Amino acid sequence: MKFLLCIFLVTLGLAFAFASGKDRCPTDFTIGYFYREIGCKPVYEEASNCPSHFDCSNYRKIHVIPTDSGRTTNVCTYKGTSYEIGTELSSSKVNPCVANCRCVEDYRTGHGVFTCASVECFDWHLEDENCTRLYNEESCCSVKTHCKGDEPLPTCLVDGKVYLQGQKFYPNDEPCKECYCQEGFEGKFEEPFCKNVACNVELHYASRIRDNCVPVYYGRQGCCPIDWKCPKPGKDQVVPNLGKSPKTTTATCKFGDLEFQQHDELNTTEPDLSCKCLTPPYLTCTSQPQV
Incomplete structure (x- = not known):
C-alpha cells in the first residue's frame, strides 16, 4: 500500500x-x-x-499463461528473460532505487514472482537554504551537498529555472523523463542527461x-x-x-x-x-x- x-x-x-x-x-x-x-x-x-x-x-x-497450456509458471520473467526460483537479478539490470530483486514462488498461486527491496533515502529537507543535494544516474540517493560559497558548478536552464550540475529535474515538456543537470546539456531531454521514469x-x-x-x-x-x-x-x-x-x-x-x-x-x-x-x-x- x-x-x-x-x-x-x-x-x-x-x-x-x-x-x-x-x-x-x-x-x-x-x-x-x-x-x-x-x-x-x-x-x-x-x-x-x-x-x-x-x-x-x-x-x-x-x-x-493459460491454465491448460501445460507450460511452467514457476519462473520469473524480466525484459524477455526467464529466471529460475532463487535467482537474483543483477543490480545493473534494474533501477538504482530497487535492490535485491529475487525470484521466489508465490505461495498463493505457485507462480514465480520477484520480490524487491526499495532503497530508502534519508534526503530530508536541508536546513541551510544555501545548500543543495546533488545526484547522479547511478545512485538512487543524493551523493553530495553543494553550498553557496563552494566552488561554482556548471548549470542548466530548464523551464525558466536554473539547476546545478547534479540536480534532478522533470521537464514540463517531458513529464515521464527524469533528468540530471550535467555539463554539456543543451536543452535536449535525451541520454545521457535524461532517462524514462522506471515504473x-x-x-x-x-x-x-x-x-x-x-x-x-x-x-x-x-x-x-x-x-x-x-x-x-x-x-x-x-x-x-x-x-x-x-x-x-x-x-x-x-x-x-x-x-x-x-x-x-x-x-x-x-x-x-x-x-x-x-x-x-x-x-x-x-x-x-x-x-
Missing part, C-alpha cells in the same frame, strides 16, 4: 507538471508508456504519426499482469500505474461504442473473456474510473477523482 501511495504521489506530481504546446500522441503516456516498458511494438495505420495499436504477442506468450511493472506487478489485470493511471498524462483493474467474470460487460467515435484500427482489446472493439468501454461501478479500448490490445483505464 505504501508503494502504491508513493507511485501515486510521483505520478500526480508528474501529471500536474505537464504543460506543453507540442503535438502529443495519447500513447506517450498511460497505457502507451506501459507498452513500451514491457517491450510491445507500436503499429501505425493510415499514415498516422501515432500508433493505432501495439503488438504485444511476444510479451503475452511469456507472461499470460518496474514486471518486478512489482507480475502476478497482476499474469491475471490479465490492466494498469490504472491518474488522468491522461500519468506515467506509472496507481492501481490495477482485474477481470470479474460474470460482472464485467462491454459497453459498445455504437459509432460515436470512428475506429482507426480493427485490432481489439482483451479483458478477461471479453473482447472490445476500439472505443468500446468497460462497465464500471467506480464513479472516478474510466476503462476504454483506445489503443489495443489492453484497455486504457484512468482515474480522475470527483471534485
